[in-house]
Each structure stands twice: as structure tokens, then as C-alpha cells.
Amino acid sequence: MKSALRRATYSLKVSALLLLLTGCAPVRHYEAALVLQDFAAAEGASRLKQTTAAPQLQSVSYTVAGRTHHADLYLPGSLEGCMLSKPLADSQAVVAPGKHCPRAAIVAVPGAVPQGKDDPRFVAFATTLARAGFAVLAPDLDGFRQLRIRPSNIREISDAFGYLASRPELTPGGRAGMFAFSYSVGPAVLAALEDDIREKVRFVVGLGGYHDLPRAMRFFTTGWLEHAGKQHYLMPDDTGRMVLVYSSLDYLAEGNGNAALDRRVFDQMVALRSRNAEADLTALASQLSAAAKSVYALAVNSDPKRFPALLTQLPAVMQADIKHLDLARHDLKPLKARLILVHGKNDNLIPYPESLALAAAAPEKQSRVYLIHRVIGHVDLSISHLFSWRFWSEDLPDLWRLWRVIDLLLAQREEAA
Numbered sequence: 001m002k003s004a005l006r007r008a009t010y011s012l013k014v015s016a017l018l019l020l021l022t023g024c025a026p027v028r029h030y031e032a033a034l035v036l037q038d039f040a041a042a043e044g045a046s047r048l049k050q051t052t053a054a055p056q057l058q059s060v061s062y063t064v065a066g067r068t069h070h071a072d073l074y075l076p077g078s079l080e081g082c083m084l085s086k087p088l089a090d091s092q093a094v095v096a097p098g099k100h101c102p103r104a105a106i107v108a109v110p111g112a113v114p115q116g117k118d119d120p121r122f123v124a125f126a127t128t129l130a131r132a133g134f135a136v137l138a139p140d141l142d143g144f145r146q147l148r149i150r151p152s153n154i155r156e157i158s159d160a161f162g163y164l165a166s167r168p169e170l171t172p173g174g175r176a177g178m179f180a181f182s183y184s185v186g187p188a189v190l191a192a193l194e195d196d197i198r199e200k201v202r203f204v205v206g207l208g209g210y211h212d213l214p215r216a217m218r219f220f221t222t223g224w225l226e227h228a229g230k231q232h233y234l235m236p237d238d239t240g241r242m243v244l245v246y247s248s249l250d251y252l253a254e255g256n257g258n259a260a261l262d263r264r265v266f267d268q269m270v271a272l273r274s275r276n277a278e279a280d281l282t283a284l285a286s287q288l289s290a291a292a293k294s295v296y297a298l299a300v301n302s303d304p305k306r307f308p309a310l311l312t313q314l315p316a317v318m319q320a321d322i323k324h325l326d327l328a329r330h331d332l333k334p335l336k337a338r339l340i341l342v343h344g345k346n347d348n349l350i351p352y353p354e355s356l357a358l359a360a361a362a363p364e365k366q367s368r369v370y371l372i373h374r375v376i377g378h379v380d381l382s383i384s385h386l387f388s389w390r391f392w393s394e395d396l397p398d399l400w401r402l403w404r405v406i407d408l409l410l411a412q413r414e415e416a417a
Contacts (some may be wrong), residue, residue: 028414031132032407036399038128039406042121047130053077055130059190062111071139071160075170076102076132084365102135103413104175107160107169110210111141111182112243116144116360121380122181124368128177133413135170137163141184144302147246151324157184157191166202177203177337177412182350183342185209186327188356194332201337203412205405207376208343208350212313212328216350217244217298224304225351231304237349238277241299242270248295251318258289265292291315309400332361339367342405344376367410375379 038048056075077129086214106129107220110122117123118140126136139160141153157178165176178201180188185206192201210216219225223233253259265287272279285296296315301310312319323329339362343355352371359367375398 018138028410029325029407032403032410035128035406035410036403038131039125042124048128051335052131055127057127057392062159062163064162067155067159068157069139069163071137072126072142073412074087074126074138075135075253076130076135076376087246091361097169101169102179103133103172105135105137105171106176107137107139107157107164107178107188107273108179109141109157109180109184110144111184112247113145114145114147114148114151116140118291124267132410135167147243148250149243149247149325151186151187151320151321153184154190154194154325156189158197159203161197161388165197172390174200175202175413176247177201177205179205179409180207180209182208183210185358186213186325189327189332189339190330192324193335195331198334198336203338203409204338205340206342206355206358207408208347208355209341209363210327210354211359212354213322213326215328216240216354217311217322218304218307219351220244220349221299222302222304222307223348225353227351227353232344234348234351238273240349244299245270245295248292248315248318251315252289252291252295258292259374262289269296327361333359333363335362337366339406340405341367341369342372342376342402343371344375346359346374348377370405372398372401375402 010176019318031253034046034048034051038046040046041049054077056077058073058075059070060073061070068216108122108129110117110119113119126138129136132321137160139156141156142148143153157180161178165171170176178188178192183202186209188204189205189209192198192204193241215325217228217240219234221244223236225232225234236297247265249259249266250317252262254351258353265284269281269284272281272284281296281300288296294310294315298307298310298314301307311322314322338393339359341355343352345352352373355369355371359369374394
């Protein structure tokens with residue numbers, strides 16, 4: 001009951017923004033306001049839900065160059081006259097788009113979270129995009145549920161886009177792009193550089209992403225970040241350390257026979273710290289293998305000066321994969337996709353200067369960055385009470401920025417976008 005009331009309150013808050021934005025504005029601007037309201041409402045009531053049919057959700061399988069993948073496909077609720085090929089999986093048919101087909105398509109990539117594409121927040125997000133006329137493909141990325149990050153994620157994302165791009169009834173006029181969250185922004189950008197899809201990816205929207213992966217790792221382990229030549233401290237979210245630890249397990253398995261023991265010890269550490277943030281882990285750490293101790297030493301280090309040396313102590317294959325996923329080591333100038341980057345200034349998992357650096361590394365005039373001062377931390381939306389001073393003085397300017405992002409995203413459905 002409380003959750004429903006909270007979602008309804010969010011809808012009312014964003015409705016205030018609608019009154020300010022619409023007036024005589026074009027239809028797309030008004031629709032962007034409705035989409036923003038629906039994002040804020042999550043599963044609660046909204047004007048967009050009242051005026052659009054519930055999206056269709058289908059599980060699909062597809063094969064690209066012998067690689068088989070699985071995904072969820074969200075489609076707009078009204079597909080009257082839209083000639084969808086049968087079956088959805090592995091279709092090679094050329095199908096004439098109907099007037100009620102999706103207006104554009106998006107490969108939506110969740111961050112490294114245990115529920116992956118099935119995370120309720122991600123499902124609500126994809127559903128909203130489908131209500132806005134997008135075909136949304138959410139790939140089931142290998143390892144994300146186990147918090148494992150690998151360079152193979154790049155090919156998984158590019159295969160998902162390749163499959164979507166091969167479906168003309170879902171990508172009319174070739175209008176297709178990507179939307180990535182958190183860590184997955186890096187692999188998504190690298191996927192957009194792959195030769196087989198680079199010319200087809202029109203846009204990449206990134207929320208809370210990174211540019212320099214070691215620098216982002218230094219932040220979520222120590223809390224220190226650099227911006228405009230100055231050092232700043234922000235208490236980091238422990239999620240980053242947890243992903244680092246669990247992502248290391250496969251590398252540890254390759255290097256010694258203690259991987260099962262290391263996993264049990266790491267599980268105990270995470271459980272202990274979840275109950276007591278100040279719990280002493282020394283006794284548990286003594287049980288780790290030598291390679292696991294190098295991961296532990298990096299994860300618990302709070303001194304940014306020690307970070308470079310500790311990074312070099314990680315398993316060699318793990319270091320190589322970090323370098324592969326580090327956007328700062330790649331030339332982004334060949335990127336054809338338009339970059340739309342959103343980052344919370346209070347993000348305590350990946351700091352906002354990372355999006356600024358990513359935009360600077362992209363081709364000139366091909367990226368835009370929207371910094372959100374309060375209503376977004378890492379990826380979650382949080383809005384103050386409608387009748388509070390904070391809502392009108394702080395939240396409303398942020399909501400205006402988010403409305404501009406959504407309006408720009410909706411523009412990608414148009415032929416000339």
C-alpha cells in the first residue's frame with residue numbers, strides 16, 4: 001500500500017512539470033513529459049499508461065555467426081497492421097513495416113546486477129520505452145547475474161544489435177540504437193565500434209557510465225576522484241567492491257585450485273559487512289589463496305596512492321581484460337553513434353567526471369552530457385515532495401534536464417534525427 005501511494009505521489013510530482021512544459025509545445029515535447037512521468041511512476045499510474053496499450057513481452061532466441069543468444073523483446077501494445085515475421089527468432093525474412101510497427105528500436109543493457117534484465121526497475125524502464133513506440137531488446141548477458149564482467153560482453157551486445165538491425169519491421173528506416181546503464185556503458189560503446197554494426201548504430205544513451213575503467217575502480221575502492229585538477233572525496237557505494245570481488249572468481253579458478261574456498265570466504269565477507277559495515281575481515285582474509293588476497297587488498301584499500309601498485313598485483317588475465325574494457329585505451333573517433341550521456345553529480349559508484357571524459361573522447365560535436373544534481377544518484381530516480389522547497393528549487397531543474405534527454409531520445413524515432 002505504501003509503495004503504491006509513493007508511486008502515485010511521484011506521478012503527481014512530475015505532473016507539475018507537465019503543466020510547465022506542455023502548453024503550445026510540439027507533440028513530441030508533450031510525449032517526452034508523459035514518458036518522464038511514467039519513469040517516475042514506475043509500476044504506478046500515469047497518463048502514458050492510461051493512453052497507451054500495455055506492451056507485449058516475448059522471449060526470443062537468435063543466432064549470429066554461430067553464437068546463440070536469448071533476450072526479452074518488448075513491443076508496443078498496438079501492432080495492428082504491423083507485419084511481424086514468424087518466428088521471431090532467427091528470421092531471415094524481409095518484412096514490409098506496417099503503420100503501427102515500432103517507430104525505432106533500442107538494445108537496452110542493464111548494469112551488473114544479480115537479476116540482470118529481470119530486475120523490476122529495468123523491466124519498468126523497458127516497458128515505458130515500448131509504450132513510447134520503441135521495440136526494446138533486452139539481452140540476457142552471460143555472467144551479469146553472477147556479477148561477472150568480461151570483454152565477451154562487447155560481442156554479446158553487438159550481436160543483439162545486429163539481430164535487431166536485421167529486423168526491418170522493428171527498425172524502420174534503420175532507426176536503432178542502444179541504452180546502457182552503469183558498467184555496461186563501456187561495453188555498449190565498444191560494441192558500437194564493432195565493424196559489423198558501427199555504421200548502423202544511430203545513438204547510444206549512457207546512464208552513469210565510465211571512460212577510464214581503472215580510474216573508476218580507484219574511486220569505488222577509495223572514494224577519491226579528480227575533477228578540474230582538484231581531488232574530491234565521496235563515500236563510495238560498496239557495490240563496486242562487491243562486483244570486483246565476484247568478477248575475479250573465474251580468474252582465480254584459472255590460476256589455482258582454491259576457487260571454491262575463495263568464493264565461500266568472499267561470500268562470508270560480503271554477508272558480514274552487510275550486517276556490520278565496520279566488521280573486521282582480517283581472519284577471513286587469512287584463508288584466501290594468494291591470488292584472492294591480491295583482489296581483497298585492492299577491494300579494501302582506501303589510499304589512492306597505493307591503487308596503481310595494487311592493480312598490478314591482480315591476476316594477469318584479469319588485468320588484460322580490464323585493459324580491454326577500458327575506453328580510455330580505445331580510439332573513439334571512428335564512432336558513428338551519437339552519444340547522449342546522463343550522470344548524477346552525487347553518483348557514489350561511478351563518478352560524474354567519467355561521463356565528461358567519455359564525451360570529450362568522442363568525435364567532436366557528437367556527444368551531449370546532462371549532469372543531474374540531485375534526483376539521480378547512480379541510476380535510481382528520487383524526487384522530493386511536490387510541495388517542498390527542494391522540489392521547486394532543486395528537483396525541478398533536474399527534471400527539466402531529464403525531459404530534454406527524453407525529448408532527444410524520442411527524436412531518434414524520426415527520420416531526420
